[in-house]
Amino acid sequence: MKAPKWNKQMLVAPYIYISPYFILFFIFSLYPILYSIYISLTDWNGSGEKVFIGFDNYMQLFSDNDFWLSLWNSALIFLMYVPLMLFVGLILASILNSNWMVGKGFFRMALFVPNFVSVVAVSFVFILLLNTQDGLINSVLRNIGLIDNPIPWLESPWWARLSVAMMVLYRWLGYNMLLLLTGLQNISKDLYEAAYVDGATKIKSFFYITIPLVKKMLLFCTVLSTIGTFSLFTEPYILTQGGPLNSTLTPVLMLYRESFQNFNFGYASSIAVCFFVLMMVISLVQMRIFDEKE
Amino acid sequence: MEKTVKLQAAGHGGGKNIWSSSLAFALMAIVSLFTLFPLFWLFSSSLKDISEIFVNPPIWVPSVLHWENFRELFVERKFGIITWNSFLLSTTSTLISLIFCSLAGFAFAKYKFKGKQFLFVLVLASLMIPHEATMVPLFSIYKNLHLIDNIWGVILPDLANAFGIFFMRQYCMSLPDEMMEAARIDGCSEFKTFRRIILPNLRSGFAGLGIILFVKQWNNFLWPSVILRSQENLTLSVALKALEDSNNTPYHLIMAGSVISVVPLLIIVLIFQKQLIAGMIDGAIKG
Numbered sequence: 371m372k373a374p375k376w377n378k379q380m381l382v383a384p385y386i387y388i389s390p391y392f393i394l395f396f397i398f399s400l401y402p403i404l405y406s407i408y409i410s411l412t413d414w415n416g417s418g419e420k421v422f423i424g425f426d427n428y429m430q431l432f433s434d435n436d437f438w439l440s441l442w443n444s445a446l447i448f449l450m451y452v453p454l455m456l457f458v459g460l461i462l463a464s465i466l467n468s469n470w471m472v473g474k475g476f477f478r479m480a481l482f483v484p485n486f487v488s489v490v491a492v493s494f495v496f497i498l499l500l501n502t503q504d505g506l507i508n509s510v511l512r513n514i515g516l517i518d519n520p521i522p523w524l525e526s527p528w529w530a531r532l533s534v535a536m537m538v539l540y541r542w543l544g545y546n547m548l549l550l551l552t553g554l555q556n557i558s559k560d561l562y563e564a565a566y567v568d569g570a571t572k573i574k575s576f577f578y579i580t581i582p583l584v585k586k587m588l589l590f591c592t593v594l595s596t597i598g599t600f601s602l603f604t605e606p607y608i609l610t611q612g613g614p615l616n617s618t619l620t621p622v623l624m625l626y627r628e629s630f631q632n633f634n635f636g637y638a639s640s641i642a643v644c645f646f647v648l649m650m651v652i653s654l655v656q657m658r659i660f661d662e663k664e
Numbered sequence: 665m666e667k668t669v670k671l672q673a674a675g676h677g678g679g680k681n682i683w684s685s686s687l688a689f690a691l692m693a694i695v696s697l698f699t700l701f702p703l704f705w706l707f708s709s710s711l712k713d714i715s716e717i718f719v720n721p722p723i724w725v726p727s728v729l730h731w732e733n734f735r736e737l738f739v740e741r742k743f744g745i746i747t748w749n750s751f752l753l754s755t756t757s758t759l760i761s762l763i764f765c766s767l768a769g770f771a772f773a774k775y776k777f778k779g780k781q782f783l784f785v786l787v788l789a790s791l792m793i794p795h796e797a798t799m800v801p802l803f804s805i806y807k808n809l810h811l812i813d814n815i816w817g818v819i820l821p822d823l824a825n826a827f828g829i830f831f832m833r834q835y836c837m838s839l840p841d842e843m844m845e846a847a848r849i850d851g852c853s854e855f856k857t858f859r860r861i862i863l864p865n866l867r868s869g870f871a872g873l874g875i876i877l878f879v880k881q882w883n884n885f886l887w888p889s890v891i892l893r894s895q896e897n898l899t900l901s902v903a904l905k906a907l908e909d910s911n912n913t914p915y916h917l918i919m920a921g922s923v924i925s926v927v928p929l930l931i932i933v934l935i936f937q938k939q940l941i942a943g944m945i946d947g948a949i950k951g
Contacts, residue, residue, distance in 0.1 A: 376667040379853060379854040380775070380854060381777070382853070383771070383775065383776065384771035384775035384777040385770075385771075387768055387770060387775075388768045388772070389765045389770045389860075390768070390773045390823070391764055391765075391824055391825075391826075391829060392783075393788075394764075394821075394823050395790055397780065397792050398802065398820060399790055399797070399819075399821070399824060400790070401801075402798035402803075402805065403793050403797060403798050403801075405805075406798060406800060406801045407799060409801060412747065415802065416803070458695070465688045465689075465691070465692055466692075468688075470934075471688065471689070471692075472689070473692075473897075474713050476693050478941075479698065479934075479937060480699055480700055481695065481699055483699060483700065483703065484699050484702075486879045486929060486940070487703070487883075487926050487929065487930070488882070488883045488884070488885075488900070488901055488904075488922065488925045488926060488929070489883060489885060489901075489920030490885055490901040490904045490925075491901075491925055491926055494863070494904065494919065495702045495703075495709075495919070495922070495949035496702065496920050497915075498705065498717065498915060498919075499705065500707055501718060502724075503720070504718035504719055506705065506722050507917060508855055509721065509722050510722070512720070513720070513721060540698070540699065541720065543695070544699065544701070548941060548944070548945055549945060549948060549949070552945050552949070555680065564819070569819070572684065576947050581739065582730035583901055583932040590948075590949075592925070594686070594948065601794060603796070603885075603886055604885050604886065608905065618869065619738060621798045622703070622886075625796060625797075626886070626890075627802075629799065629800050630799075630803075630890055635800050635804070636707075638800050639801075642797040642798075642799070642800060643795060643797070645794065645797050646797040649792060649797070650792045653791065654792075654793045
């Protein structure tokens with residue numbers, strides 16, 4: 371008697387279990403992204419009537435220097451920290467992977483701490499450290515006689531980009547190191563022993579064994595960093611407000627400005643749609659890498 | 665015999681070379697200094713008077729500890745209720761997400777149903793929609809739903825968590841099918857099976873995902889700063905930014921507020937560090 375009842379339940383249960391997710395997904399993700407595409411074809415300030423203007427917003431966006439600059443800035447910031455982060459991260463991971471290292475637990479946590487501390491808090495600390503007049507770094511550099519004139523960390527375009535890049539490095543070095551460490555832990559120690567018997571130095575082993583074997587993981591970290599860098603918002607928003615001269619303007623910061631500061635909702639939506647397409651392309655690349663891995 | 669000893673040393677990364685190990689240790693120490701120093705500066709500055717923030721020579725540790733920075737935040741800037749908001753928001757959002765994610769993850773791991781393949785691909789694809797790209801329409805939807813300046817407006821979009829479904833699905837797949845079958849034969853209903861048999865076995869998954877979601881929500885900034893307006897509805901991250909005044913930024917108060925935002929998380933993370941690190945790595949690699 372009971373068996374049919376179970377079967378019926380078993381048929382219905384999974385749909386009930388997944389329904390909260392799909393209901394929320396349709397309301398808060400799918401519908402808004404489709405709506406976003408529609409708004410991007412209109413001229414709208416958020417409260418008045420939407421005026422349909424076709425692809426005008428996109429025409430304007432593609433001839434807007436700020437938009438290209440925001441992508442260019444992201445690319446520059448990426449180049450400033452990602453190679454350094456992966457290289458240092460890999461060296462640190464190798465050190466943590468060796469048996470003789472002491473204080474592993476402490477160092478692992480010390481490197482990882484910046485990743486979960488509030489970005490807003492960290493950004494304000496960096497303002498205190500990098501302030502041109504009497505920020506800590508300039509004071510120390512001047513007191514020990516390394517520089518005569520203060521470095522305009524947040525006030526000249528190239529220094530500002532570098533400062534943002536250093537802050538991103540600060541936040542993500544430990545995280546990437548942990549990912550690389552998991553990659554390293556999968557390498558058999560026998561390989562290093564064989565290399566040692568053949569007379570390879572430790573540096574040679576690093577370049578000929580370690581790097582090739584964690585190549586996939588390095589690639590994976592690079593893709594994650596690409597997504598992260600192109601969606602940067604809080605760091606430049608608090609450190610530099612996108613300045614000076616828009617040198618730290620990022621796509622999301624530009625989207626925020628156009629929407630919630632200038633109320634050009636139509637124009638902002640065209641940025642949002644382009645940003646969505648960019649992220650989708652990067653995610654597809656990521657999935658391909660991931661598939662090859664398996 | 666000697667050969668074996670040498671090989672062992674090589675396996676340990678050549679630990680016999682005292683110089684290279686010292687160098688490695690020094691490098692590690694320098695990088696740790698780079699990551700920990702800003703936190704030291706944060707704590708030190710939170711106890712300074714505003715006049716001690718930008719001075720040369722720098723004040724490493726203030727001679728008089730200005731605890732009144734914290735008092736001012738709690739008494740005059742409503743940081744008591746703001747901290748409570750952050751806590752309430754992060755906890756509520758995490759707990760509900762855990763329930764939804766484990767239900768959906770369980771369904772995708774252990775049931776056969778029509779359209780499963782397609783629906784799972786849809787979950788996968790939903791990861792590609794960045795939250796930032798939905799802000800403008802969501803804002804106008806919120807106006808109609810009266811979710812502006814409401815912490816539920818922050819919580820709701822984050823409950824649909826595709827990453828969490830993946831995460832819990834992995835854990836559910838590792839549970840043996842016999843567990844469910846035994847429960848069914850004993851006459852448990854499907855939901856009772858989930859609640860009594862499956863949930864207790866997902867504890868480590870809950871810990872890992874829970875801590876990730878909590879940290880993420882605690883530090884959430886962009887969307888809350890768009891929709892939260894009145895001082896008594898703010899979260900800590902938003903309130904910190906709101907302290908910034910165009911002419912005269914009270915950096916001492918911002919630092920004290922940052923300490924309030926950092927310390928609870930630091931404690932929680934130190935307790936759950938294993939789960940957090942394991943969860944983050946699993947999440948990044950499998951998701």
